[in-house]
Amino acid sequence: MTQADLRTRLEEARASGLHHIARAQDLASLEEAQVRALGRKAALSRARSDLRQVPPEDRKELGRLANEVHAELEAAIAAKRATFQAAFMEKRWERERIDVTLPGDAPPVASIHPLTKTISAFVDIFVGLGYKVAEGPEIELSRYIFDALNMPPAHPARSPEQTFFVGGRGVDVCLRTETSPVQVRTMESQQPPVYVVVPGRCYRRDTADATHVAGFAQIEGLAVDEGITMGDLKGTLELFARSFFGDELDIRLRPHFFPFTEPSAELDVQCFVCKGSGCRLCKHEGWIELLGCGMVDPALLEWVGYDTERYTGFAFGMGVERLAALSHRISDIRLLWGNDLRFLTQFRGSG
Numbered sequence: 068m069t070q071a072d073l074r075t076r077l078e079e080a081r082a083s084g085l086h087h088i089a090r091a092q093d094l095a096s097l098e099e100a101q102v103r104a105l106g107r108k109a110a111l112s113r114a115r116s117d118l119r120q121v122p123p124e125d126r127k128e129l130g131r132l133a134n135e136v137h138a139e140l141e142a143a144i145a146a147k148r149a150t151f152q153a154a155f156m157e158k159r160w161e162r163e164r165i166d167v168t169l170p171g172d173a174p175p176v177a178s179i180h181p182l183t184k185t186i187s188a189f190v191d192i193f194v195g196l197g198y199k200v201a202e203g204p205e206i207e208l209s210r211y212i213f214d215a216l217n218m219p220p221a222h223p224a225r226s227p228e229q230t231f232f233v234g235g236r237g238v239d240v241c242l243r244t245e246t247s248p249v250q251v252r253t254m255e256s257q258q259p260p261v262y263v264v265v266p267g268r269c270y271r272r273d274t275a276d277a278t279h280v281a282g283f284a285q286i287e288g289l290a291v292d293e294g295i296t297m298g299d300l301k302g303t304l305e306l307f308a309r310s311f312f313g314d315e316l317d318i319r320l321r322p323h324f325f326p327f328t329e330p331s332a333e334l335d336v337q338c339f340v341c342k343g344s345g346c347r348l349c350k351h352e353g354w355i356e357l358l359g360c361g362m363v364d365p366a367l368l369e370w371v372g373y374d375t376e377r378y379t380g381f382a383f384g385m386g387v388e389r390l391a392a393l394s395h396r397i398s399d400i401r402l403l404w405g406n407d408l409r410f411l412t413q414f415r416g417s418g
């Protein structure tokens with residue numbers, strides 16, 4: 068073994084190592100090239116172990132050359148590995164890249180039903196005036212629905228044709244046809260002053276059409292106190308109508324009849340679309356019928372044990388569907404009970 072032989076072998080190990088490293092196409096083939104260039108059986112390793120056989124005076128220089136070749140091959144492998152890793156990361160980055168400028172997929176978010184919104188808007192106005200919210204049973208005694216409200220036994224509302232009786236004909240329990248029994252129960256349970264609004268579900272044997280459904284929502288109001296007059300009724304309802312439909316609108320009261328109020332009236336509000344000049348919504352009348360109202364019949368106050376010499380009151384009530392239909396220009400209230408998201412999501416966010 069001569070110095071020249073060993074030098075040649077080291078140079079060949081360098082050239083062949085660099086050649087294999089350069090040819091590696093990926094990390095796996097680079098691993099193979101590394102084994103071939105630097106492994107225990109590689110030409111370089113074998114040449115290094117043969118260094119022992121050269122004379123000591125030459126060993127130092129050849130040893131330096133061997134170290135140099137080893138370092139060069141290691142550096143070439145490291146550089147090649149770095150380019151593969153960079154390319155791998157580049158590909159991965161490309162694959163996993165998120166374009167933050169793309170519009171996101173909005174997850175479906177629930178929203179409040181337009182009827183519930185309408186009730187809330189109504190209640191907010193009256194709570195602002197100091198009213199409380201009262202609630203009562205949907206399955207009610209005839210005594211609270213009909214007797215207390217001055218409806219004689221022959222009144223058509225007491226017929227099973229109009230009312231859902233629970234347990235069959237002649238049973239004195241039915242699904243409430245209006246929220247008025249809650250007014251009666253509220254008065255029964257406390258002395259005046261009474262200021263309540265009563266939202267709730269009611270039921271009538273109506274065939275569903277554009278303005279009727281058999282299960283619907285109603286909202287009523289009741290005020291009983293000393294010195295309550297028709298002027299208070301008008302002022303309160305004017306404030307409600309203007310808060311709900313528009314500041315500048317007029318209201319009017321038309322005489323009407325209800326069994327539990329005397330005098331009774333219907334309240335119209337000036338059409339909020341045409342401001343009274345006539346349009347499709349108000350059927351060219353300039354006015355929109357809004358609700359029924361009146362001064363509480365003293366017979367009802369007596370029925371609950373109030374002193375009618377001292378107390379008077381007013382009451383009003385309306386269908387929530389009608390109110391919602393008016394404020395959202397819905398022409399068929401069956402849509403409100405249809406549970407169709409295509410319809411309901413149109414009102415997301417609106418008041």
Ligand SMILES: [Zn+2]
Pocket residue numbers: 338339340341342343344345346347348349350351352353354
């Ligand atoms: Zn109009």
